[in-house]
Amino acid sequence: MSMHKQKNFRMLAVALLAMGVTMSAAQADDDRDERYGEKHGGKYGGENRGKPLQPAQTNAKFQKECSDCHIAYMPGLLPAESWRKVMAGLDKHFGSDASLDAQDNKEITAFLVNNASNRWNAPTAPLKITETAWFKRKHDSHEINPAIWKNPQVKSPANCAACHPRAERGDFNEHDIRMPK
Amino acid sequence: MFRIFYKLGLVFVAVAGLATQPAFAETPNEILASIQKEAAGTPGFKGFSAARGESFFKAKHGGEWSCASCHTENPAALGKHAKTGKVIDPLAPSANAERFTNPKKVDKWFKRNCNDVLSRVCTPQEKGDVLAYLLTIKK
Incomplete structure (x- = not known):
């Protein structure tokens, strides 16, 4: 084996080993998720976010109206029934009046319901994304040091963008997570 | 045939162009x-007062918040x-030309x-x- 070939071989070996380690870590994570949901029928007990989170075709009104006070949380984060409840109670929206006129409400509700989570099997319909089983599992103390939540830059678990820089685009890729110091 | 499509296309573009204009764009005044x-329809109306608007804007009216809680003492x-910490663009028309136009x-x-x-x-x-007050604010 020439020097050049040997070097290539070594790089390949390192790459394969790295892939193996990453994959087994992901596998272990998946196994834990499966165990979490075993008793309840489905991953996260059937309280699983949908895929994709944001449909290819978004809705301008949804994008505009829902991002005035917070990021426009993607429809796939909750099941259809949750969105119906959220949109029916906008005048008392987590402590603020976020009411819309009837026509805008109808259009945005339809968009959210039509693109809601497609992997939600549980009969539950929480109002808060942070109360869903997948959210809790992905943000439990195994994953995140509880002190992070108290950081003033985080302020609230509803503030996705504090750690997920591309949250506004529906990108929560865990390789991009930046925890505030 | 193509010409008809072309003309229809032009009409469509024109209509779409009109539709994207903000509805009823107005000035703050x-x-x-x-x-x-x-x-003017309410009894005893004697015009607006910027000074009254300012104290209204900065006061808590028996609740947790004032207008200034989010918009700050300097609009x-x-x-x-x-609640969410999200940045809010300035409210005074002198600092934000979009305000009070829709x-x-x-x-x-x-x-x-x-x-x-x-x-x-x-x-x-x-x-x-309140609007009279906001209109007195210089950038």
Whole structure:
């Protein structure tokens, strides 16, 4: 084996080993998720976010109206029934009046319901994304040091963008997570 | 045949162009005038007062928040949502040319924010006083 070939071989070996380690870590994570949901029928007990989170075709009104006070949380984060409840109670929206006129409400509700989570099997319909089983599992103390939540830059678990820089685009890729110091 | 499609296409582009214009774009003074028209119908109306608007804006009306809780004591500065921390663009028209140019948006936010601050709708007098105050603010 020439020097050049040997070097290539070594790089390949390192790459394969790295892939193996990453994959087994992901596998272990998946196994834990499966165990979490075993008793309840489905991953996260059937309280699983949908895929994709944001449909290819978004809705301008949804994008505009829902991002005035917070990021426009993607429809796939909750099941259809949750969105119906959220949109029916906008005048008392987590402590603020976020009411819309009837026509805008109808259009945005339809968009959210039509693109809601497609992997939600549980009969539950929480109002808060942070109360869903997948959210809790992905943000439990195994994953995140509880002190992070108290950081003033985080302020609230509803503030996705504090750690997920591309949250506004529906990108929560865990390789991009930046925890505030 | 192609010409018909071409012409239809042009018509479509023209209509789409019109539709993307903000509906009923107005100036803040025109919006103030329409609030005044509403207020004029109430007994004892003697015009708007910027000074009254300022104290209304900065006062808590028996609740947790004032207008200034989110828009800050200086409406020409950036504000911050009291709950979510999201940045709010300046409210004074001198600092933000988009403010008070869309009656639908003005109605929507007066309804929401008066409910949050006062637990009721605002009167035309109160709305006019606040807008009169905001219009006196220099950048």
